[in-house]
Amino acid sequence: MTSVVAIDAGTTGVRALAFDATGAPGPSAYREFTQHFPRPGWVEHDVEEIWTVTLAVLDEVATTLAAQGETIAAIGITNQRETTVVWDAASGVPRHRAIVWQDRRTAARCDELRAAGHEAMVRERSGLVLDPYFSGTKLEWLLRDGPDGAGVPADADLRFGTIDTWLIWRLTGGVDGGVHLTDPSNASRTMLYDIGARQWSSELCDLLHVPVHCLPVVRPSSGRFGVTRPECAAGLRVPVSGVAGDQQAALFGQACFEPGMTKNTYGTGSFVLTNVGATKPAPVDGLLTTVAWELADGTFAYAMEGAIFVTGAGVQWMRDGLNVIDEAAETGPLAESVPDSGGVICVPAFTGLGSPWWDPYARGTIVGITRGTTRAHLARAVVEAMAFQTRDVVDAITAASGTPLAELRVDGGASVMNLLCSFQADLLGVTVRRAAIQETTALGAAYLAGLAEGVWPSPADAAGAWKADAVFEPRLDRATADARHADWHRAVARARDWAPHD
DSSP, rough: EEEEEEEESSSSSEEEEETTTTTTTEEEEEEEOBBBOSSOOOOEEOOOHHHHHHHHHHHHHHHHHHTTTTTTEEEEEEEEEOBEEEEETOOOOOOOOOOOOOOOTTTHHHHHHHHTTTHHHHHHHHHHHHOOSSSHHHHHHHHHHTTTTTTOOOOOEEEEEEEHHHHHHHHHTTTOOOEEEOHHHHHHTTTOOETTTTOOOOHHHHTOOOOOOGSSSEEOSSSEEEOGGGGGTTTTEEEEEEEEHHHHHHHHTTTSTTOOOEEEESSSSSSEEEESSSSSSOOOOOOEEEEEEETSSSSSEEEEEESEEEEEHHHHHHIIIIISSSGGGGHHHHHHHSSSSSEEEEEOOOTTOOOTTTTTTOEEEEEEOTTTTHHHHHHHHHHHHHHHHHHHHHHHHHHHSOOOOOOOESSSSSGGOOHHHHHHHHHHTTTTEEEEOHHHHHOOOOOOHHHHTTTSHHHHHHHHHHHEEEEEESSHHHHHHHHHHHHHHHHHHHHHHHHOOO
């Protein structure tokens, strides 16, 4: 039997997951890696550690498949987006730790660019807003200030990429012939790519002082990028044939192939994406326009996106920062142990607020605490914050499109909580469908790779078996749901009013 292996390189760990020709999941392996916080608001990753754990999980899955007599037809890669990697092509050595998408160190630079009147051009070319979330100002910072204030040399050996590009380069040989490539879904998250012209923008590169020679070549999301070198890829010689940013991969894995179809992934952050078809839409305040995917046959789709910075990361904070839970899996039962949050609202703006606010200076806020507040009330408030933030984004998307939401397809780690899905249906007033296969991000990457290698003849064949694991219908009356949402907005205003002193 033939399988496709997806490498899902996320924000806190890397998973390898095999899928057979029916789309059913097979062997998987997962490893976490270290989070580095050198200063408040700064987040970094060691990309050599990411490479090490990637090899470990790939080797584990490949070994299991071989023991079962199965072959690997292709590898697909999906990844945390915007995280910025620079390395030396001659030595293969990273020139700095990766600056993670959550990092806010370039907030002041984004303010400066905005004040200088550049935001309209940036929005029109890239579909993005001026925010430190994206790769462009991170790369500019590295070239100007890092490491140790000296700046990374912009010489002929400089290579830039997001995590997908780093992994492709290493898997296909690294310093010995590795290919320097990415796909449009990842390129469109850098703030350096013209999503209308579908090429790197000299205007954006000039604005951010980025040398074009360090950027990867952009190839379709489904198509052969290269072939792994056995000595670099756990003994495998397999084509890498599908690449997409994690949220676009999840949109593909959720079979949202028609314009108007919408999904939300509750991961470290949450990302609401709506397929808006092949025509680039005009910029919309509070939302992003991004490339969803490009297939080898020329099929091209844009997506409208709302990015929420902290959802599952709020659970990690309760576990690692506050020590109020021992395991993330405790969150759902603990939150369900109380009938409501007891009036507590948590705005988890730990690294600012994303859509629809785009406020890098907002800070985490908890309001409504009384002497009777317990850790269960806090857990419930953290879970409810995921749903409140999602409604904010959906409201912005529906206002921009003029089309009400018919249903929401959900996936990601936190979506296993029935409480979250039920409360989400209540707040939105629509049906919420939870995917039967939760690893839709990995599934989307596998589909993209398998389509390129003939495992599936078409997207419809690949995802025709999509089905829901559970369906949640709204039960709360609209007046009550709207009142709860209004209280949330009062708390958001408090979070945005807080401006800490240097």
